[in-house]
Structure formats: C-alpha cells, structure tokens
Amino acid sequence: MDFFKYQGTGNDFILIDDREETFPVSQDYIAHLCHRRFGIGADGLILLRNHPAYDFRMIYFNADGAEGSMCGNGGRCIVRFAHDLGLFEKETRFLAVDGEHQAAVNGDEVSLKMNDVTHIDQQPDFTFLNTGSPHYVKIVEEVEAMDVVAEGRAVRYSDRFAPGGTNANFMEPTSDKRLFVRTYERGVEDETYSCGTGVTASALVAHQQLGMQSPVSIQTLGGMLRVSFETGEAGGFSNVYLMGPAVRVYQGTIKA
Ligand SMILES: N[C@H](CCC[C@H](N)C(=O)O)C(=O)O
Numbered sequence: 001m002d003f004f005k006y007q008g009t010g011n012d013f014i015l016i017d018d019r020e021e022t023f024p025v026s027q028d029y030i031a032h033l034c035h036r037r038f039g040i041g042a043d044g045l046i047l048l049r050n051h052p053a054y055d056f057r058m059i060y061f062n063a064d065g066a067e068g069s070m071c072g073n074g075g076r077c078i079v080r081f082a083h084d085l086g087l088f089e090k091e092t093r094f095l096a097v098d099g100e101h102q103a104a105v106n107g108d109e110v111s112l113k114m115n116d117v118t119h120i121d122q123q124p125d126f127t128f129l130n131t132g133s134p135h136y137v138k139i140v141e142e143v144e145a146m147d148v149v150a151e152g153r154a155v156r157y158s159d160r161f162a163p164g165g166t167n168a169n170f171m172e173p174t175s176d177k178r179l180f181v182r183t184y185e186r187g188v189e190d191e192t193y194s195c196g197t198g199v200t201a202s203a204l205v206a207h208q209q210l211g212m213q214s215p216v217s218i219q220t221l222g223g224m225l226r227v228s229f230e231t232g233e234a235g236g237f238s239n240v241y242l243m244g245p246a247v248r249v250y251q252g253t254i255k256a
Pocket residue numbers: 011062067068069070071072073074133134166167185186187188192194195196197198
C-alpha cells in the first residue's frame with residue numbers, strides 16, 4: 001500500500017488515498033504506523049475518501065490510533081494532498097468530522113476555513129473552547145522555558161475535563177499582533193511541534209482577553225501560522241481562517 005507523508009509547521013501526518021476504501025482501519029494498526037520507532041512515525045494518520053457532495057472526505061486518526069476530533073494542520077495537509085492528486089485547482093470544499101470546510105492553495109500556503117466558534121468558557125485562569133477539537137488555553141510568561149509535557153498532561157487528565165480530556169495550549173503574547181504557542185495534544189499524548197486547532201483557539205482567546213486584532217501571527221515550535229477572524233454575535237467568532245505552509249515530504253510503500 002502506498003503512503004504519503006505531509007507536514008504543516010512540523011505537525012506531521014501519514015496520508016492515504018483511500019478512495020477505494022480498502023484501508024484496513026484498526027486502532028492497533030494505525031497506532032503502529034504512527035509509531036516513531038516501529039512504524040513510519042507521525043502525529044496522526046488521515047484517510048482521503050470520496051464523498052458524493054464534496055471534493056473529498058477527511059477521516060483523521062490521532063497517533064494513538066483512535067479517531068480524533070478535527071485537526072487543523074491535518075486539514076491543511078489533506079488539502080495539499082488533494083491538490084497534489086489533482087482533485088481541485090485553487091479552491092476546495094470537503095467534509096471532515098466537524099462538518100464542511102472550505103480551503104484554498106496559494107504556493108506553499110494552505111488556508112483552511114474553520115467552523116464558527118460560539119461558546120467560550122472563560123475561567124479566571126484559563127479559557128476552554130472548541131475549534132473543532134477541545135482546547136484549554138492559558139496565558140503564560142516565558143512559554144519557551146515551560147515543561148509543556150508535564151503541565152499539559154496534568155490538565156489533559158484532570159477531573160475537570162474527564163472523561164474526554166482536552167488538548168492544552170500555553171501562549172505568550174510576544175507583540176501586539178503575535179503569540180508564541182506550545183501545545184500538549186491529547187491522542188498523541190505529547191507536545192507536538194504545532195497544533196492548528198490549538199493555535200486557532202489561542203488566537204481567539206488573544207482577541208478576547210488581550211484585544212489582539214485579526215490577523216494574529218503565531219509562532220510554534222515548527223514555524224509560523226496565521227489566524228484571521230471576524231467577531232460574531234454574542235462574543236462568538238465567524239470567518240475563522242487558519243493559514244500557513246503544508247507540504248509533502250516523502251512517499252513510500254507500507255509492507256504488507
Ligand atoms: N493536531 C491537530 C489537533 C488534533 C486534535 C487531537 N489531538 C484531538 O483532540 O483529537 C490540529 O492541528 O488541530
């Protein structure tokens with residue numbers, strides 16, 4: 001079976017063209033393929049399937065092999081993959097676990113429209129919101145020096161977010177238009193180099209809490225992303241876009 005490897009700001013994914021629907025979906029098998037020692041190695045695996053009403057359908061699995069909620073960087077990578085497969089030229093519409101997404105390719109950049117965000121749970125020392133996946137966002141100082149794995153894991157497994165858990169983002173404003181964000185990802189159970197839905201959540205929190213204006217630039221361990229948005233009804237957000245590079249890095253064959 002052929003596979004392709006893509007990455008978007010260092011969030012890396014195995015992409016499979018599964019339009020024939022022959023991929024043997026099983027949690028153990030997907031976890032094995034994503035394993036960085038025994039497998040190909042990736043933060044997640046994504047199947048591209050046909051859909052009668054859309055250019056394609058995205059089915060996303062976290063590195064632990066379980067089907068995940070929406071993945072923003074994975075969404076940008078599958079758009080690049082569909083473009084490489086010749087499924088569209090400049091703009092596309094596809095279906096993911098959280099509904100319809102529009103996207104566009106422009107050189108190395110892929111811009112992905114995210115779902116509107118209506119409900120934001122503002123607590124005294126953190127914010128919780130869903131940008132396709134659940135995200136805890138905390139504003140911190142010296143994010144580069146933090147132990148993101150230890151602190152993120154404590155949040156992820158805390159009673160507050162049981163039983164589903166959450167992704168955990170730690171963000172530091174570095175100018176009036178810029179953030180540095182680090183993310184502990186549930187389902188990978190580690191810090192990743194970048195998390196698209198997490199960066200999106202962080203930008204919206206930066207607007208709400210710090211008055212940061214769209215577009216917000218976000219530095220991650222794996223590179224720069226941008227998020228643009230409009231403020232909607234009753235404190236919500238609409239026309240939310242996640243933008244940044246997404247590229248193919250190699251291709252190969254999975255041993256039968
Ligand atoms: N890396 C992803 C997030 C995956 C979500 C996953 N960790 C979950 O909560 O199921 C992103 O770029 O948005």
